Amino acid sequence: MLLARAVGARTVPVIINPSAGWLHGASLAARRDQLARAFRRGGLRPDLQLLGAEHVGRAVWEARVRGAPVVFVGGGDGTLSSAAQVLAGTPTALGVLPLGTRNHFAADLGVPRGVEEAVLAHAAGQLAAVDVGEVNGRVFLNNLSLGLYPSVVSDGARHHRHLGVPKGAALAFATLGALWRLPRVRVRVHAPGHLEDHAGCEAPFVFVANNEYAFEAGRFGTRGALDRGELAVYWAPGLGRFGMTLASVRALLSRRVGHHPALRRLLVPAVTLTCPRRHVEAALDGEVRRLRSPLRVRSRPGALRVVVPAEVPP
Numbered sequence: 001m002l003l004a005r006a007v008g009a010r011t012v013p014v015i016i017n018p019s020a021g022w023l024h025g026a027s028l029a030a031r032r033d034q035l036a037r038a039f040r041r042g043g044l045r046p047d048l049q050l051l052g053a054e055h056v057g058r059a060v061w062e063a064r065v066r067g068a069p070v071v072f073v074g075g076g077d078g079t080l081s082s083a084a085q086v087l088a089g090t091p092t093a094l095g096v097l098p099l100g101t102r103n104h105f106a107a108d109l110g111v112p113r114g115v116e117e118a119v120l121a122h123a124a125g126q127l128a129a130v131d132v133g134e135v136n137g138r139v140f141l142n143n144l145s146l147g148l149y150p151s152v153v154s155d156g157a158r159h160h161r162h163l164g165v166p167k168g169a170a171l172a173f174a175t176l177g178a179l180w181r182l183p184r185v186r187v188r189v190h191a192p193g194h195l196e197d198h199a200g201c202e203a204p205f206v207f208v209a210n211n212e213y214a215f216e217a218g219r220f221g222t223r224g225a226l227d228r229g230e231l232a233v234y235w236a237p238g239l240g241r242f243g244m245t246l247a248s249v250r251a252l253l254s255r256r257v258g259h260h261p262a263l264r265r266l267l268v269p270a271v272t273l274t275c276p277r278r279h280v281e282a283a284l285d286g287e288v289r290r291l292r293s294p295l296r297v298r299s300r301p302g303a304l305r306v307v308v309p310a311e312v313p314p
Contacts, residue, residue, distance in 0.1 A: 003095075003307055004043035004123040007070065012095075013063040014039065014046040015083070017053050017075030020099035022115060035074075035097075038116040042123025046072070057082045064092045070307060072122070074115075076100025077142055078287040084304055085139040088132050093305035095122050102286075105141045108223045111309050121309030129302035130226040133210035135295050140210060140284040141304075144297060146273065147185040147205040188274040189235060191266050201237035206273060208233050208297050229301035233266040270298040 014035065016023070023031050032048055039046040051059050056073065060083045063071045073083040074097030087094050098106035098118055109130075112118045133140045186202045211223050212232040274294040282291050 002043075002123070002310075003070065003125050003127070006127075007044060010069070011045045011047045012039070012070055012072060013059070013068050014048045014072040014074070014097075015056055015059050015063075016048065016050050016073075016097070016099065017056060017079045018050045019053065020075040020079070021101045022074075022099040034116065035119070038119035039123070041116075042120045044119075044123055053079055053082065057086050060086045064090060068092055070095050070127075072097055074099040077102065077105050077285040080105055081139065081141050081285040081287070084132055084141050087305070088134075088139050088300060088303040091305065093127050093307055095307040104221075105285075108142075108226060109306060109308065118309065121311070122307045124310040125307050126310070127305055128227075128308045130304050130306055131210055131229055132300050132303050133208065133231060133297060134300055135208075135282070135284070135297045136291055138284065138289070138291075139300075142210060142285050143283075144208040144295075145205060145283040146187065146207075146275075146280060147203065185280070186276055187235070189233065189264075189266070189271065190274070191233070191268040191271045193268070201235070203235045203237045206233070206235040208271065208273075210299065212267060227302060229299050230267050230269055231271055231297060231299050233268065233271050234263060236263050270296075272296050 016035070018028060028050060032050070036046055036048060049059055053075070056075070056079055060071050060073065064086060069091075070093040071083065071087070072095035073080055077100060079100065080094070080096060083094055096106045096109055096111050096118075097115060098111050098113060099115065103111075103113070106118070107113075112121050133144065135144050184202050184204055185206060187206055189201070189206070209223070209232040211226055211228050211230060214222050214224060272294050276293075278293060279290050280293055280295070282289055282295070
């Protein structure tokens, strides 16, 4: 069923984070016009709003309360996660516009990288249900990470904000610094139904994905499905600086790293991560949050309705 036909004459809310990477280097007015033209070409009437990340959740909630069948949100994975927090478990669908720097969720949904192509593909698409992850009541679309990655994100944001370093370079510098320091997290990993209780291990990272990631060359860092109702939990107890650096280099070169001898993996519907400290820094979809231990993580199968784009001929 074509989304444009299902929506009919109704206006669709389109909420854009103006700090998204796609908007840099061009006037906001020009980008607004470009988006509006693309929606009209697809047979949709857009109500465009440019809002800071802190206001996206509220705007999505208001659109949902007004009865919008779909809300389009443009920004990075953190912005989309804010929208999913509001829409999960409701009949209102999320339309994903890939306006951020990396756009992992959009890529796994099969959304075209070009913004105009994405809008047209959505207009010809249909609705489907995908899973979300949840930790202590907070929704995430891609993954939750402890240890190394939250340190990289925090340091990269600081380099970008205070030193004016471009985001990509800031993250690269932050990654090198984190690998040198190699922060570790002490954690107990407990999954219901698994006899082995990984108590008191110390690891440079714990990574919990909303459905399993691929480790094969050419597919590294992507998910083949978003509706299996499972979490993929990865951690590497005892992995040192050399081993972590080597694994990172292999990952950057898209070589197979899934069978590293130190890497542990669980595929489970829920997991509890318990840390000795009362609070722990975690990265959720690339945004660092301070969460209270224990972290109770679960999959919510089919909780989020999304627009699945169709292939549109050029």
